[in-house]
Amino acid sequence: xxxxxxxxxxxxxxxxxxxxxxxxxxxxxxxxxxxxxxxxxxxxxxxxxxxxxxxxxxxxxxxxxxxxxxxxxxxxxxxxxxxxxxxxxxxxxxxxxxxxxxxxxxxxxxxxxxxxxxxxxxxxxxxxxxxxxxxxxxxxxxxxxxxxxxxxxxxxxxxxxxxxxxxxxxxxxxxxxxxxxxxxxxxxxxxxxxxxxxxxxxxxxxxxxxxxxxxxxxxxxxxxxxxxxxxxxxxxxxxxxxxxxxxxxxxxxxxxxxxxxxxxxxxxxxxxxxxxxxxxxxxxxxxxxxxxxxxxxxxxxxxxxxxxxxxxxxxxxxxxxxxxxxxxxxxxxxxxxxxxxxxxxxxxxxxxxxxxxxxxxxxxxxxxxxxxxxxxxxxxxxxxxxxxxxxxxxxxxxxxxxxxxxxxxxxxxxxxxxxxxxxxxxxxxxxxxxx
Numbered sequence: 001x002x003x004x005x006x007x008x009x010x011x012x013x014x015x016x017x018x019x020x021x022x023x024x025x026x027x028x029x030x031x032x033x034x035x036x037x038x039x040x041x042x043x044x045x046x047x048x049x050x051x052x053x054x055x056x057x058x059x060x061x062x063x064x065x066x067x068x069x070x071x072x073x074x075x076x077x078x079x080x081x082x083x084x085x086x087x088x089x090x091x092x093x094x095x096x097x098x099x100x101x102x103x104x105x106x107x108x109x110x111x112x113x114x115x116x117x118x119x120x121x122x123x124x125x126x127x128x129x130x131x132x133x134x135x136x137x138x139x140x141x142x143x144x145x146x147x148x149x150x151x152x153x154x155x156x157x158x159x160x161x162x163x164x165x166x167x168x169x170x171x172x173x174x175x176x177x178x179x180x181x182x183x184x185x186x187x188x189x190x191x192x193x194x195x196x197x198x199x200x201x202x203x204x205x206x207x208x209x210x211x212x213x214x215x216x217x218x219x220x221x222x223x224x225x226x227x228x229x230x231x232x233x234x235x236x237x238x239x240x241x242x243x244x245x246x247x248x249x250x251x252x253x254x255x256x257x258x259x260x261x262x263x264x265x266x267x268x269x270x271x272x273x274x275x276x277x278x279x280x281x282x283x284x285x286x287x288x289x290x291x292x293x294x295x296x297x298x299x300x301x302x303x304x305x306x307x308x309x310x311x312x313x314x315x316x317x318x319x320x321x322x323x324x325x326x327x328x329x330x331x332x333x334x335x336x337x338x339x340x341x342x343x344x345x346x347x348x349x350x351x352x353x354x355x356x357x358x359x360x361x362x363x364x365x366x367x368x369x370x371x372x373x374x375x376x377x378x379x380x381x382x383x384x385x386x387x388x389x390x391x392x393x394x395x396x397x398x399x400x401x402x403x404x405x406x407x408x409x410x411x412x413x414x415x416x417x418x419x420x421x422x423x424x425x426x427x428x429x430x431x432x433x434x435x
Contacts (some may be wrong), residue, residue, distance in 0.1 A: 003030045003031060003033065003035070003045040004030045005029060005030065005031060006029060006030070007025045007029065007030060009022075009025055012025060027387075030045060031044060031045045031046040032044055032045070032046070033045050036064075037052075037060075037063070037064025037065055038064055038065050039063045039064060039065065039408075039410070039411075039412075040052055040053075040063045040064075040407060040408050040410065040411040040412070040415050041064070042064070042395065048393070049393060050390060050393050050394060050395050051393060051394050051395065051415055051418060051419055051422075052064075052395045052407070052408065053394055053395055053396055053405045053406070053407045053411075053419045053423070054395050054396055054397035054404065054405070054406055054407075055278075055406055055407055055408045056278050057397055058216075058247050058252060058273050058274070058397075058406055059273045059274070059277070059278030060277060060278040060408050061250055061251065061252070061273075061274040061277045061278065061321070061325075061330075061408055061409050061410075062277040062278075062321060062324055062330075062408060062409065062410055063408040063410045063411065066277065066279070066320075066321075066324070068320050068323075068324060069276075069277060069279045069317050069320040069321055069324070070279070071320075072316040072317060072319065072320035073279065073280065073313050073316050073317050073320075075316065076092075076094055076312050076313050076315075076316035077313050080092050080312055081312060081313055082308075082311065082312060082313075083312060084307050085115075085305070085309055085310045086305045086306070086307050086309070091310055092310075092312040092315070094312050094315045094316050094319060095115070095310040095312060095315045097315075097319055098113075098315045098318050098319045098322075099113035099115075101319060101322050101323075102271075102284060102286060102322070103286070105256055105257075105322065105326070106257065106269065106286050107257060107259045107260070107265040107266070107269065108265050109265050109267075109288045109289075110265065110266075110269055110286040110287065110288060111286075111288070111289055112286065112287045112288070112289060112291070112292040113284055113285070113286050113287075114129075114284065114285045114287070114302070114309075115282065115283065115284050115285075115309045115310035115311075115315070116282075116283040116284070116285065116306065116309055117281050117282065117283050117306065117308070117309070118154070118246075118272050118281060118283045119153075119154050119244070119246025119247065119270060119271070119272030119273060119283055120153065120154020120155045120156045120159045120160075120246070120272075120283075121154070121156060121159075121272075121283050122154075122244075122246060122270035122271060122272055122283035122284060122285050123153045123154050123156070123158070123159040123162060123210065123242075123244055123246070123270050124154070124156040124157075124158040124159045125270075125283075125285050125304060126208070126210070126242050126244075126268045126270050126285050127145050127158045127159070127162060127208065127210070127242075128158065128302075128304050129268065129285065129287070129291070129295075129302060129304075130145065130207040130208035130240045130242065130268065131143055131145075131178075131207045131208075132294075132295070132300075132302060133207070133240065133291055133294045133295070134207045134238075134240075136294040136295065136297075136300045137238075137294050139204075139238065141204060141205060142204065142205060142206060142207040142238075142239075143178045143205065143207055144178055144179070144180055144201060144202075144205045144206045144207060145158075145161075145162050145178060145179050145180075145206075145207060145208050145210060146179075146180050146181070146182060146198065146201060146206055146208070146209045146210070147162045147163065147164050147179065147180075147181050147182075147209075147210045147211070148164050148181060148182060148183070148184045148185075148211055149164040149181045149182065149183055149184055150164045150165060150184055150217075151163050151164040151165070151181075151184070151210075151211070151212060151215070152164075152165055152212075152216065152217060153210060153212075153244050153246075154246070157172075157175070157176060158176065160172060160175065161175040161176050161178075161179040162179055162210050164181040164184075180201055182194075182197040182198070182201075183197070184215075185222055185223055185226045186223075187220070187223065188223065189223045189225070189226045190223065190225040190226065190229070191223070191225050191226040191227075191228065191229025191230065192229070194226065194229050194230060194233060195229070195233055198233060198237075198239075203233075203237040203239065204237075206237070206239045207239070207240065208239060208240040208241070208242050208268070209230060209233075209234055209239055209240070209241055209242065210242040210244060211227075211230070211241075211242070211243065211244065212243070212244045212245070212247070212248060212258075213227060213243050213245065213248060213253075213258040213259055213261065213262060213264070214248045214253045214258040214261065214361060214364075216247040216248065216399075217399045217400065217401045217402070218359070218366055218368075218399065218401035218402045219253075219359050219360075219361045219364040219365075219366040219402065219404070220359065220361075221253070221258070221261050221262070221361060222262070224261070224262035224263070224264070227262040227264040228262065228264055230264075231264045231265075231266075234267070240267040240268055240291065241264075241266045241267050241268070242266055242267065242268040242269070242270065243257075243258075243259055243266040243268070243269045243270070244270045245257050245258055245259070245269055245270060245271055246270050246271060246272040246273055246283065247272075247273055249269075249271050249272075249273070249274055249275070250271075250273070250274030250275060250277075250321075250322075250325060251274065251325060251330055251331040251334045251362065251363065251409050252274060252334070252362055252363055252364055252406065253361050253362040253363075253364060254331070254334065254335045254338065254361060254362025254363070255331065255362070256325070256331050257269070261361075267287065267288050267290075267291055268285060268286065268287050268288075268291065269285070269286045269287075270283070270284075270285055271283060271284040271285075271286065272284070274321070275318045275321070275322075276314060276317040276318045276321055277317070277321040277324070279317040279321065280311070280313060280314035280317040280318070281314060282311070282314040282315065282317070282318055325409075328410075330409040330410065331362075331409070333409055333410075334362055334363035334409040335362055335363065337363050337407060337409065337411060337413070337416055338360050338361070338362050338363040338364060338365055339360060340413060340416055340420075341360070341365045341405055341407070341416050341419065341420055342358055342359075342360030342365045343360075344416070344417065344420040344424075345358055345365065345367070345405075345420050345423065345424055346358050348420060348421065348424035348428075349367075349424050349427060349428065352424075352427060352428050352430075353372075354369050354370060354371075354377070354427055354430040354431075355367060355368070355369060355370075355427065356368040356369065356370045356374070359402075363406060363407060363409055364404065364405075364406045365404065365405045365406070366401075366402035366403070366404050367402060367403045367404075367405075367427070368401075368402055369381075369382075369385075369402075369403055369427070369430070372431075376401075377403075379400065381430075382398040382403060383398070385398070385403065385426065385427070385430065386398055386403075388426050389422070389423060389426055392422050392425075392426060393422065394418075394419055394422045394423060394426075396423065405419060405423065407419065
C-alpha cells in the first residue's frame with residue numbers, strides 16, 4: 001500500500017492522544033508515519049531513519065525486530081491464542097510460567113502475581129486490592145490511599161486520584177473520595193517527618209501508601225532512608241506499601257527493579273511497559289503471600305478482572321523478554337549505556353547556558369534545561385526541542401520537569417555516541433527567551 005503525501009482532514013478517523021488531532025495533521029504528513037523498526041531505529045514512510053533514544057517512551061527495552069520475542073508470540077498464537085481466566089477457567093501454561101519467572105526475579109517476598117493490561121490498570125487494581133485486603137482482615141475503616149504530591153500513577157480514575165498532579169484532578173474531576181497526598185521528600189530526606197505526616201491522616205484510616213521508588217518524571221530516586229522509614233511505618237501500622245514500577249522496572253533504573261536501589265521490598269508492586277519490552281500490552285500486580293491469603297478463603301475473592309487478563313500471547317512476549325534481560329545481562333548493560341550517555345553529554349554540554357544539570361540513574365538520563373532567567377524551560381520550548389531533534393534523526397522524551405534520553409538497553413555504544421553528539425549540538429544552540 002502506498003502512503004499518500006497529504007491528509008484528507010475531513011475524512012481522517014483517528015482520535016489522537018494528548019495532542020489535538022488537528023495539530024498532528026497540521027504539523028505532519030502521512031510520510032512522517034513510522035512504518036518499520038530496526039534495532040534502536042525507527043523508519044518513516046519516506047525512508048528517513050531516527051534513533052529512538054526514548055525507547056518508545058520507556059517501552060521498547062529490547063529495541064525493534066527482536067526475533068525471539070516475535071517468534072514466542074507467533075508460537076503461542078498458533079497453539080493457543082486465548083483462554084479466559086475470569087471465573088472458572090484455567091490459564092494457559094505460559095501464564096503460569098510467566099508468573100513463576102516474575103516471582104523469581106522480584107524483590108523478596110513478592111511471590112503471587114495477578115495480570116492486567118497497563119501500568120495504570122495495575123495501580124488501580126492495587127488500590128482496590130489494598131482496600132479489600134484491609135476489609136477482609138477486619139479493618140473496614142482503612143480506606144485512605146496516600147500518595148505523593150506531583151506524582152503520576154496512570155490514567156484510570158483511581159490511579160489518577162492517587163496521582164498528585166492537580167491539573168489532572170481539575171481537568172477530569174471530581175475525583176473519587178479517599179485519596180490524600182503528602183509532600184514529596186527532598187533529596188536528603190531521612191524520613192523523619194514522614195511519620196508525622198501519616199499520623200496527621202490517622203494511621204488507622206490508611207489502606208496503602210503508593211510511591212514510585214524513582215520518579216519517572218525526572219529520574220530522581222526517593223531517598224533510601226525515606227523508603228526505609230516508609231517500610232517501617234507501614235509494617236508497624238498494618239498499611240500496605242505499594243511500589244509503582246510500571247515505568248521503572250526491568251532495568252531502566254540500573255536494577256531489575258528500582259526497589260533494588262534502596263533494598264526496600266514493598267507489599268505490592270505494579271509492573272508494565274518493560275514487562276513485554278513493548279511487544280504487547282500487559283501489566284502485572286505482584287503481592288506477598290500474606291496479601292494473597294486475604295483473598296483465598298472461598299468467600300473473599302478479589303472480584304476485579306477483565307476477560308483478557310493474562311492474555312497468552314502477551315505473556316509469551318513477556319516471558320521471552322524477561323529471559324533476554326537475564327541471559328544477555330541487559331540490566332548491567334543499561335547501567336553502562338546510561339553512564340556513557342550521561343558522561344558524554346556532560347563533556348559536550350559543559351558551560352552550555354541552557355543546561356542546569358544532568359542526572360543519570362541507570363539507563364535514564366535527564367537534563368534540566370532553563371531559559372535566560374534560569375527558569376525551567378517552558379513546555380512549548382520543550383516541544384520545539386523535541387521536534388528539532390526528530391528533524392535531526394533523534395527521538396527524545398520530555399516531561400514538565402526534564403528532557404530525557406532513555407534508550408533501549410540493547411542500543412550500541414556507537415549509537416549512543418550519535419545520540420549524545422546530535423543532542424548536544426541541538427541543546428548548545430538553544431537560546432530560549434525568558435517568559
